[in-house]
Amino acid sequence: MDALKIAVEVIGWAAAILILAAYALLSFGKLEARGRVYQGMNVLGAAGFIVNSGYHGALPNAALNVVWVAVGLVTLWSARRKRETNIAG
Numbered sequence: 001m002d003a004l005k006i007a008v009e010v011i012g013w014a015a016a017i018l019i020l021a022a023y024a025l026l027s028f029g030k031l032e033a034r035g036r037v038y039q040g041m042n043v044l045g046a047a048g049f050i051v052n053s054g055y056h057g058a059l060p061n062a063a064l065n066v067v068w069v070a071v072g073l074v075t076l077w078s079a080r081r082k083r084e085t086n087i088a089g
Contacts, residue, residue: 008055015048034079043072 022041025031031038046068053061 008052011048012052015045015052018042018045018048034075036076036079039072039076039079043069043076046072 018041022031022038022045026033026038046065049065050062050069053059053065
């Protein structure tokens with residue numbers, strides 16, 4: 001197994017762990033759905049899945065995770081704007 005394939009597999013497993021950990025922490029009330037940590041874990045996890053599924057040619061999965069990243073980034077942006085508005089207001 002070459003170094004690229006190993007790296008892609010490590011990225012894929014790390015992505016799975018991040019997303020599962022985010023979901024578990026949210027479910028147990030340790031994180032907030034609109035919180036930076038939860039959304040950040042989802043964005044990084046989905047980005048890892050894009051790399052892994054793209055490498056393996058699983059394009060529907062890659063496309064799903066592109067949308068997942070977009071949702072997470074929009075949520076982070078929206079939450080930041082709301083915090084900035086609350087601080088300024």
